[in-house]
Amino acid sequence: MIRLSIAAMALASAAPLAAETHSIVPGANAQERLQEALILAEPGDEIVLAAGRYALTDGLSLDVDEVTVRGAGMDGTVLDFTAQEGAGEGLLVTSDNVTLRDFALENPKGDGVKSKGADNIVYHRIRVTWTRGPHPENGAYGVYPVESNGVLVDGVKVTGASDAGIYVGQSNRITVRNSIAEANVAGIEIENSRNALVERNIATRNTGGILVFDLPDLPVMGGGNVVVENNLVVANDTPNFAPPGNIVANVRRGTGIMVMANDRVLVKDNILSGNPTAPIMVIAYTQPFEDERYNPYPRDVTIGANLIADGGYDPQIEGAEMLLQAFGGELPPLMWDGLGDPATTLRVAPEITGWTLNLPAQGQGLAGAQPSPIRDVPAPEADFDREGIGAPSALEDRLGS
Amino acid sequence: MIGRAVFGVALTSALAAMALASKPQMVNDLAVRDGMPQKLSDYGFFQGNAGDQRPVEQVTSYRLNTPLYSDGAEKLRFVYVPSGTIAKAAGADLLDLPVGSALIKTFAFDQGQDRRLIETRVLLHRADGWVALPYKWNAEQSEATLALAGGRVDVTTPTGEAISYRIPNKNQCKECHGLNGAVVPIGPKARNLSREWLSAMVETGRLDMVPEGADVLPQWENRGSASTAAVARAYLDVNCAHCHRPLAGASNSGLDLRWEQDDPHALGVLKRPVAAGRGAGSHLFDIVPGRPDQSILLYRMASDEPGVAMPELGKATVDVEGTEAVRKWIEGMTP
Known part of the structure; x- marks a missing residue:
């Protein structure tokens, strides 16, 4: 018996300190109580937000590794920032291995949730809503991981962002999945990032559905290795706000779906309908630039089989009427600006028709465009190497109920 | 037994009083080096009436040539370097303060005839790095208490604006003081400290030598005698560059407003915004030479709206003087 209890003690002391649960309820001083819990949490702890509406006046922030913030569902626990007086976002995360799940933010004055330099972060069933719908004075980004290694966004919903609903910037090893981006300017945007998997999302009523970008003059550039597949990209027809x-x-x-200045991108098995300018667009960076490290052209972009209907019928492009006439009332579903090395820029599945602007030079707008159908592009290769694309699998383990 | 205990207490306090009388009051090094002291008085940085902010002998007050704007708050700055240690010159940048040092900054506003202390922020140099803690003053002005979650206090600024003044929470301290994941001081850079003060620190044995490149930022109140560019660049360095620089809070913007940065593009000249959102107003570039009213940088400085206003933290009102200084600089640039 004595020996047994000594063994038990040894076992207990070898285990890490028991993780604590900090329970927060709505009501008076929610700002201070919640923020204090976020500061005093230890790695491994969980902060549980009871259902209800939390009236907040300032941005919240988390800077402790391995903390989970869990609400009672994206419709049950609402962090209400309508009366926010300060800070650039609703919640800022700057620590690693954080899990955010099952709560909502409404009407943050700036961004919704920003995680910066926060490696291996999971956003699960988070909702960010600007309740008045599209408006230029809404915050820029709903869900905003940046400068991070390991990002998993799953089951998120963002409405009304004046820039991008789900925006992943300057990051690596990313999955955005099962999420809904509705009535934002950009639904989902992968910017200056590598190894991203964007799958099984719904992007609707945005100005643009899914954007894959690389921009100059940023600390992290050279975006690429991106897979966009099995998404429903429909009725993205909200005027740009x-x-x-x-x-x-x-x-x-x-x-x-738009691919700009990226290297090695696969777009396949998406369903696209009701995208009146272009269901799929592959272009070079449109502006002049001076950054010598920057490559403005799309490279090695594969457009595989996608299910496409009624796109390109009302293009927001100079000379739209003439173009529509020339192409018989509707533009072909794939639009390319014609920039980049023709031999290595595009591979397109045979059933996808396309047209090109045949632009003569990058950064000069549409000057000198000579639109024509795309001909003689190579077909996709049988295999697309997916090694290293998507969030590390350890992040998936945190998704459980 | 009880009687003896009471007597013991009385004797102890009498001895303590004698000790106080004969020796200068010492800073409590244990509080500086460990834990989260609940009260500002736990550190022993000040003597007499706490509200008077009279530092003990080991604590030295200082000022900056160009200060950070904080809604016009009066700021009382102090540095503590423990006995037996010495701060080291490290070029024009931050003084290298030894472990055990502390920086103390009190924010105050005038209220009628009186000065009202609002908060005191301390930066403690501990064995595992710097720690930032905010303390909020009580109504009696006798003590400040740890306010981990920050708070809001109604104040009237020197220009007569009634505002809800924000005391930052502990994490927000790091939003400005964070560099490559660690907390660092911002203020006491040699380039922004006067040569006289640095020399006095050397004379009292608290600093090894006057750093090279010291005292180059103009004194804000004498900015009329400095060049437009120097005044604006000093302002941006002090008010913006703790975030807008590599490895800091706004590194992803690509904007680098440090004093030593000399690439116009990195400083924002004809640089497009990245994640400015509606903060860009209707403008295309951070700085358009000769066109302050088309420059995002100035647009955001001149806003008091959360989500647009810069800096995001630490102020609720527009800094009219600072905005004017930056406006002049942009106006003077050749388009």
């Missing part, structure tokens, strides 16, 4: 000056302010209403 982004404040001018932002890169997404240039996105044409009715863009389904």
